[in-house]
Amino acid sequence: MTTEGERVNSLMSLLKRRGMIFPAFSIHGGVAGLFDYGPVGGRLLRKVQQEWREHWLSKGNIVEIDSPTITPDSVLAASGHISAFNDHASECNACNAIFRSDHLVEEFHQNPDSLSGPDLDAILTTNNVACPSCKESDWLASRPMNLMFGTRIGATRGGRQAYMRPETAQGMFLTYPMIQRHFRNRLPFGAIQVGKGYRNEISPRQGMIRQREFNMAELEYFIDPETDASHDFTKWDGIEFNLIPDPAGGQQNETKMGISAALNENIIRHPTVAFFMAETFDFLINIGANPEKIRFRQHESDEMAHYATDCWDLEMLGSYGWIECVGIAHRGCYDLGAHEEATNSKELRAWREFAEPIEIDKEVAAAVGAVIGPAFRQQAGLVTQALSELNDLPSAFPFDLNLSDGTTVSIEENMVEIKRVQETIRGEWFLPHVVEPAFGLDRIIWHILDHGYEMTEKEGEEYLILHLTESVAPYEVVVLPLFEKDGMDEVANQIQRDLLKLNGIGVYYDGSKSIGRRYARADEIGVPWAITVDHTTIEDGTVTIRRRDDQLQIRISQDDLAQHLQNGTLGSLY
RNA sequence: GCGAGCGUAGUGUAGCGGUUAUCACCGAGCGUUGCCAACGCUUGAACCCGGAUUCAAAUUCCGGCGCUCGCACCA
Structure with a gap:
């Protein structure tokens, strides 16, 4: 009988001995959280990546892109990563426990995430916030802990602040205009990217589960929220998925359920999310994962990012227990909207044609600039705007017009020109919604190695076999x-x-x-x-x-x- | 980051003030062998790094780095 710990050690020894995967830079003392894929592991990684690519590219409306890993700070400020990855930590002087400062001051401030270090310290002191661990109130000055690797663009002094990307997803959002053009503006479509991501973890643990530089593979699937999103799920008839729904939805425990049943009962809240869950399951089975060791866990409402409407983690069971390997999230229009707001770009939207064009045929009072300008000076702009927003044309002149600054002005007949406007509005621009399956490839590779690892005996000797499927065998x-x-x-x-x-x-x-x-x-x-x-x-x-x-x-x-x-x-x- | 334990060939280990640093697997070469880690011979390979104590340090002490676990952090 071998314990899980012995099994992990045995597998890690094998992986190192046979040139699969091993700690990087070891002759220089090693660096926690960084790994090499060796002569055998390099092939394994490449084959898993290739299987992943083919799985999605074969859908026909998904393309692959490749973006830089060095990312200017404004991108990550827009996406929310700089605030999300720039938390402060406070250490208790009495017991040395460390907590996120914003969590400690939650009940004393509306938006603690936005506070600076000194502000956080001030709140801790004035409110005598007690250490959750030892109940003392003796805090050391808070320290920022940025989980992104910073760098500067430009070899000389100055330059622009940048970070190594913490995820590949921003690449798909920022190239959205090109992807949309490629697909002739017809939703739904998606883009994938396979590449490295970087997070400067405080303490990487559990072997290759939490790394500082890791292989990711992400898909951003853009959909029109007003178009019917139903999918054909007959392919998965008869397959039971292990689901752990959000307790808030009424379902308490892990259940086995068909994918369309889960959708019909509104456990999975969106058909496209359900579709990608099922497709993700297929992918993992194809590369040799054990279906009994796969489950989906729904994020609880308070765990979910505020913009997400449904989020499921795919967890795989291995020697470290259940580990999140894929996240499938309905992100709404958050990401495209965030970049639109930050840049004022008009390119991040999709066009939706109305079933019936809207015909407009109305009379408007158009401002005559040559008169309005001299007459109202600074207020001229407001007057022009108010006139254009006028719904009912005045029956007689002069009339009173309310401006947005609260004042009222009198409009003479020569100040406006009554015009007939005829136009046809055929559709509208909108922010597409996004469903994002995000894969941690190293974690998946670890688990297919773990699932395939057999420790057996042959004539009294220990005998080790890796049962990898042909699709990923090095x-x-x-x-x-x-x-x-x-x-x-x-x-x-x-x-x-x-x-x-x-x-x-x-x-x-x-x-x-x-x-x-x-x-x-x-x-x-x-x-x-x-x-x-x-x-x-x-x-x-x-x-x-x-x-x-x-x-x-x-x-x-x-x-x-x-x-x-x-x-x-x-x-x-x- | 804190606390505890640990760091010896490619891997797994013994040694715990003085050894030529133990053993096994492993790798390479030769021979033998008609198919599942065979055998024989030859051979390769290690005390995490730096400092201190000592006549003498793998062994004791200090610092760093790394690993494992717990707390915290993170997904």
Whole structure:
């Protein structure tokens, strides 16, 4: 019986020993929260990223973009990250406990998030706020703790403040105009980005679960909130999802439920959110996650960002317990709206054509600038505005006009020109809503390694196997000469060269040490197929194929091997 | 950030004032072997970093860095 802790250590040793994933910069002492993907892990990461890309790009209305990681501060100020990631911490002088300062002063201030350090300290002192831990009221000066890595753009003095992006999402929001143009302005559409994100964590823990630089993959899906968002869920008929709904919705506990049932009962509040939950589930199953170890947990109302209307975490069960690996959030129009407000850009909106165009045919009193100007001087602008907002035209002159500054002026006949305005309003500009599935790839990779990790025994010896699916296995196949003599090594080398010509197939050669040992090494990095070249190969060209998961071997010709490998149908031969 | 424990070959470890730093797996080479970590021979590889105490430090002390756990923070 191994404990979870032993299992984690055993897996981490394996990952390091076999060049998968290991702490970075270790010969310089190491840096917490930074990891290398090695010669084997690099392939794993790339394949997971590629599976993820294909999963979404194959929907047809989703494109991939790639944005800079260095981001000027104004972008992150608009998105809310600078205030959200610039919290202050206060330390209790009596017991050394640390708390977020804004949380401590919550009941004494409306918007503590906006306060400066000295303001926070003043509130702590004047209100004698007690330490939640030891009840004393003896606070050290608060310190800012910025979770973003800062940098400056420009090599000389001065320059512009910038940060390493804490998420990739801003790239999709800021390139929205180009994405919209690409799709000929037709919602819904989405954009994905795979790349690094950075958070200067106070104390990274739990191996590669919380890192300072990490691989993210995010999708922003833009929809018209007034268009019917229903999806076809028949694909998931019969699949039960593990759901933990927000207790505020009435449902208390974890339940198993079909995706459309959850939607019909309004547990999932939006069809597009439900759709992406189900698609995300499919993606994880495709790369080998265990469906029993996946659940969705709905954010409680007070946990949710204020602009979000529904938010679900996908959690995966592994040696660290249930860990959030994907967040699927309905973000409303918050992000596009925030950038619009910060920049006054008119490009972040979508056009919605009305079913029936609105015909306008009315008479208006247009201001005659040449008269209004000299007559009202500073107030001329207000007068012009008030005239344009006039709904009922005056029946006679002069008439009184109320201005927005509270004063009333008298309008003479020569000050206005009665005009007939005819126009057709065919639609309106609006801020699209966004559904955002955000994936932490390193966490997902950890969990598929964890789910696939088998510690077993073979003839009394510990035997380790990584059961990775072919879609993400770092190498699809290894070629092994039974012995490196009698021409078997030349044939094996030739087979490796031939198989490497196949698209997307990773092949390595191993001729070192006994055949059993080489099978064992391949099992440890999750190679699903081992090709062995033996004496029969020299005679008739056939090779044996060993399946990792049950170690069964069959013999086929080299041509068939190439065919089946390329088509991914080797399993059908068994 | 605080507190506790820990840091020895690629991995897992023994040693806890004086050893040529233990053992196993591991890796490389050669030989043998007709398919699942075989065997034999040869060989490779470590005391986290810096300072102090001492005739002598992997071992004791101090500082740093890192790891694990708890608290806090974070998702």
